[in-house]
Amino acid sequence: MDLLTIGAFARAARLSPKALRLYDELGLLVPVRVDPGTGYRFYAPEQLDRARLVAWLRRLGMPLAGIRRVCACATDAEAAQEVRGYWARVEAETAARRDLAGFLLAHLDRAPEPADAPPGSPAAAAAEGEPAGPRGALALRYAARSDAGLVRPGNQDAVYAGRRLLAVADGFGPAGAPASAAAIGALAGLDTAGPLPPGHLLNVLQDAVEAAARAVGASTGAGGGAGPCTDADAPDAIPDGTTLTAMLWTGTHLALVHIGDSRAYLLRGGELFLITHDHTLVQSMVDDGRLTEAEAASHPDRSLLLRALLSGGPAPTADLKLHAPRPGDRYLLCSDGLPAVAGAADIRRVLAAEAEPDAAAAALVALANAAGGPDNVSCVVADVVVPATAAAIRVRTTT
Structure with a gap:
């Protein structure tokens, strides 16, 4: 079986040699052979699919523990479920941060308040996304x-x-x-x-x-x-x-x-x-x-x-x-x-x-x-x- 050097494997998988060494230490992507004299790592071409999956999951922002769970799945359907669950959590966390950011922006802008723009004024209406027009308190x-x-x-x-x-x-x-x-x-x-x-x-x-x-x-x-x-x-x-x-x-x-x-x-x-x-x-x-x-x-x-x-x-x-x-x-x-x-x-x-x-x-x-x-x-x-x-x-x- 023709093995790939760590450099060739890294280029094919779009991962850095440094990342491959880390994944080896974590047991996430273990080389097929390690030269006993030089410590040089060699990989099988069949490992490329897993390496590319790891690379894309990292680009997605998934932590290594989550990637390990995905790679341990027995079927593609199970792996997809893990990715789906991770992304749902990301979206929930993002929504919570978005709500807080919206809270801060609405409060800091304070466009509708009397000190900045009277309620019902065009500026206040625009700030609240409402049609301009008279509106009392x-x-x-x-x-x-x-x-x-x-x-x-x-x-x-x-x-x-x-x-x-x-x-x-x-x-x-x-x-x-x-x-x-x-x-x-x-x-x-x-x-x-x-x-x-x-x-x-x-x-x-x-x-x-x-x-x-x-x-x-x-x-x-x-x-x-x-x-x-x-x-x-x-x-x-x-x-x-x-x-x-x-x-x-x-x-x-x-x-x-x-x-x-x-x-x-x-x-x-x-x-x-x-x-x-x-x-x-x-x-x-x-x-x-x-x-x-x-x-x-x-x-x-x-x-x-x-x-x-x-x-x-x-x-x-x-x-x-x-x-x-x-x-x-x-x-x-x-x-x-x-x-x-x-x-x-x-x-x-x-x-x-x-x-x-x-x-x-x-x-x-x-x-x-x-x-x-x-x-x-x-x-x-x-x-x-x-x-x-x-x-x-x-x-x-x-x-």
């Missing part, structure tokens, strides 16, 4: 409902709806109810606080998440720790904790903070958009291409959380987004008791049909209960309006 018209459902013995959800703060928390574990109430309570001060310091919005949100994490620990008085958890009924197997999805009105934008699998939706122009990403094991498997959306809906581990506020655990990294609302927008924050039994089409239909936020929240709770009400369900509905129509609706809670 905006406000929120809101309502909230929380219900135990038809199966659970108690309600571990907590909700808040105010002129500046909207929030939903879904507690789990034996002390889930105190945990969710504590998380909401830690954020409630934002509703009555003064104007946010310019440029400090990210710090305010991060401080709020850390305060919520401390409050959850103090409310349960238990150990626990960070790690996967579930909101299913298995109190001896899980820590106490809660999800948290909240939106803070800055006067020109809505800042979103999200941890867990409660959700936020936006109804705009008759279309419904999910604006949060579930922090669950099943969702990560969908992101990796290992499950379809249909398979995820009936997966036995669909309630297993990868991120939440846990008793005794550190504050997790929250998803942060900044939304530029428009008059007529309707936002929905809900615990997972609603989307677990109601599809997006049904949620959109109810949100579009009910004129008043309180009626919409009540109808969504009724929708979940009509489907069996297997879990607690909480909804906060907020309409973006001009101040003349922004009379607040008092929060109502049913049990």
